[in-house]
């Protein structure tokens with residue numbers, strides 16, 4: 541494991557009584573990358589995030605964050621380096637601004653920067669006109685975005701998102717994806733997303749893992765997994781006139797085949813919308 545590794549787990553397992561929620565999971569996430577953990581309900585995704593965020597301890601196995609054993613990290617270190625988006629972390633009776641200000645203070649955001657950071661993040665997430673609303677009066681989608689605003693306010697190096705698009709309408713989903721894409725592209729945070737529904741989240745991820753009944757059954761680069769799972773279709777084009785003359789106008793992998801041209805379509809890449 542190199543210093544460029546943000547998360548490395550070695551066969552982590554977590555039992556709840558007789559139930560095995562996470563079963564021998566080993567994974568690595570590079571610093572600045574986005575990793576998607578996919579799996580059906582009950583697969584162990586939230587438990588994995590809670591283990592990685594230091595909220596739960598593994599029954600067996602080891603976790604290293606930024607090269608250091610998680611077990612040795614102090615709660616202050618974890619708090620400053622990690623952000624976790626959960627919808628249970630907001631005070632319903634406080635306004636959105638008071639929620640974010642309270643969290644900024646708890647997370648030691650420099651006092652002079654608090655107001656500016658709040659204004660920036662609510663602007664980007666389309667919540668600027670709801671700063672004065674009590675969180676209890678916000679819609680579910682707005683709360684999702686408010687929870688994300690709270691999680692990123694202290695600019696964590698490692699951001700955990702649990703079902704970030706759940707309950708969002710298509711427009712809000714696109715707004716949230718655009719915000720996350722900007723965050724990931726900036727390279728400021730390593731982002732770990734878990735979800736049972738893709739909703740375009742895969743387009744943000746460099747790598748994904750699939751969790752089933754607590755076991756990581758597949759993991760790898762998104763493009764490689766898509767190519768293996770859905771081999772790119774091969775097209776054959778009949779050309780009026782000389783196939784060779786048409787070649788410069790076609791994908792680089794096109795080649796002349798008989799009286800036509802053949803080429804594969806490349807798998808969708810992370811930068812595609």
Ligand SMILES: Nc1ncnc2c1ncn2[C@@H]1O[C@H](COP(=O)(O)OP(=O)(O)OP(=O)(O)O)[C@@H](O)[C@H]1O
Nearest residue numbers: 556559561579580581582583584585586587588736
């Ligand atoms: N605190 C707990 N006590 C007992 N069992 C638990 C606890 N937390 C999780 N589990 C069990 O561990 C398994 C994995 O749960 P987990 O919440 O990690 O799954 P998930 O993939 O996040 O599911 P979902 O997509 O429904 O949120 C489930 O069988 C769940 O009942």
